[in-house]
Amino acid sequence: MAFTLPKLPKFSGRTIAVLAVAGALGVGAIAASASKQQQAAAPPKPADGQAAPLTADKANDQTSLEAAAAAEAKLAQCRSARLIPVNKTWGIPMPSVNGSSSTNCNLKYGDTPHRGSDRTGDPLTAIQVLQRNLNSCYGTKLTVDGIYGKNTRAVVTMVQRKHKIVVDGIYGPKTRSAMNWRLYSSATRSWSKTCSSPL
Structure with a gap:
């Protein structure tokens, strides 16, 4: 038994054109709907000169930073x-807490050298150590005066931008760990020829 296909109706040229236009409009409507859904899901693009809006993840990261x-x-x-000490040969001279080997402390604008009424310790030396290191490792020309003034703050801000950390102009543990340091060897009384971030 042979299988035969049913006969298709014959359409005029005008009917075919109308059906083609209707099909194209349907496909266009589906594509436009999909495009709108994608745009709704994607974050809006910033206008010229504006910062990109934060997504939820980036906003959370920014808040935690x-x-x-x-x-x-x-x-x-x-x-x-x-x-x-970094290893058996080298160490990093860096600002620290008075009477401790801890470096979880900060230096900020207005330290000239003491902050507030507390006159303990030697913040002058701490600031000078930071200034010398900034000059050696970042090619700046800070006056090594032990005063955390606008020039020192500006250089710390530049370092923070360079290393993509929060830019607040305060030298603290995050800046300490991100920045480059010149190493010193007590055994040979010599400085490293290059700077690195060994922390």
């Missing part, structure tokens, strides 16, 4: 400087 920076800003002033 800002919270960490705020916590660092509340740390005690660095009132000493110590050679912090």
Whole structure:
């Protein structure tokens, strides 16, 4: 038994044109609807000169970075400087907590050298150690005066931007860990020829 296909109706040229237009409009409507859904799901593009809006993840990351920076800003002033060992040969002279090898402290604008009425420790040396290192590793020409003034703050801000951390102009643990340092060897009494970020 042979199988035969049913006969299709014959359409005029005008009917075919109308059906083609209707089909194209239907496909166009579906594509436009899909495009609108994609645009609704995607974050809006910023206008020229504006920063890109934060997505939920980026906003959370930014909030946590800002919270960490705020916590660092509340740390005690660095009132000493110590050679912090990196290995058996080299160490890093860096600002530290007075009477401790801890470097969880900060230096900020207005430290000239002491902050507030507390006159303990040696923040002058801590600030000078930071200034010398900035000059050696970042090619700046800061006056090594032990005053955390506008020039020192500007250089710290530049370092923070360079290393993509929160830019607040305060030297603290995040800046310490991100920035490059010149190493010193007590055994040979010599400085490293290059700077690195060994922390």
